[in-house]
Amino acid sequence: MSPDGMWSIGELAEQAGVTVKTVRFYSDRGLLPEASRSSGGHRRYGPDALERLRLIRSLRTLDLPVPEVGRVLDHGDGLADALEDAIDGQLRELGSQLTALRWREASLQLIRDCPAEERADRLRLVGRVSTPPSTAPLARFWRGALPVRLSSRLVSSILEYAVPQPCRPIRRRPRC
Numbered sequence: 001m002s003p004d005g006m007w008s009i010g011e012l013a014e015q016a017g018v019t020v021k022t023v024r025f026y027s028d029r030g031l032l033p034e035a036s037r038s039s040g041g042h043r044r045y046g047p048d049a050l051e052r053l054r055l056i057r058s059l060r061t062l063d064l065p066v067p068e069v070g071r072v073l074d075h076g077d078g079l080a081d082a083l084e085d086a087i088d089g090q091l092r093e094l095g096s097q098l099t100a101l102r103w104r105e106a107s108l109q110l111i112r113d114c115p116a117e118e119r120a121d122r123l124r125l126v127g128r129v130s131t132p133p134s135t136a137p138l139a140r141f142w143r144g145a146l147p148v149r150l151s152s153r154l155v156s157s158i159l160e161y162a163v164p165q166p167c168r169p170i171r172r173r174p175r176c
Contacts, residue, residue: 006035006044016053023053031056031070059083062090103132135163 009027013020026032027043032053035046052073059069068086075082107126114122142162146155 009043012045015050026056138163
């Protein structure tokens with residue numbers, strides 16, 4: 001840090017353990033505001049820039065897209081709420097990806113675990129159903145059929161039992 005308490009882009013990058021290109025990328029997108037420019041036009045960063053850059057990198061390690069990182073950072077005092085919303089969105093997205101992967105795993109195991117002469121038929125069957133079937137109509141039915149007075153915890157338990165989950169992880173059967 002220079003005597004005026006400011007860092008050059010290279011100094012900030014070195015302190016944060018990132019490249020100058022990374023600092024420039026976040027600066028150009030407004031996520032890492034520069035404090036000033038030197039007389040030669042070089043970017044200068046204040047002492048809070050290092051902590052902000054570390055926060056940006058932490059958010060990116062959660063696979064938050066850059067625009068989402070910007071929304072989280074823009075909330076200032078509401079950072080916790082914005083972060084919770086962003087994490088909830090990422091968890092929903094990850095859940096969807098896991099469901100798709102489990103469906104794919106189940107499809108492959110269905111084909112692999114059948115007699116060789118049935119594989120072509122099963123492959124055609126699996127090919128007709130490219131995504132997991134939705135259980136939403138069944139869940140809506142049960143929510144409408146259950147008494148309104150039931151606690152949400154009890155309703156959740158009943159739905160978990162009554163509505164099949166087609167994409168739960170499948171345990172491999174041992175081969176004899």
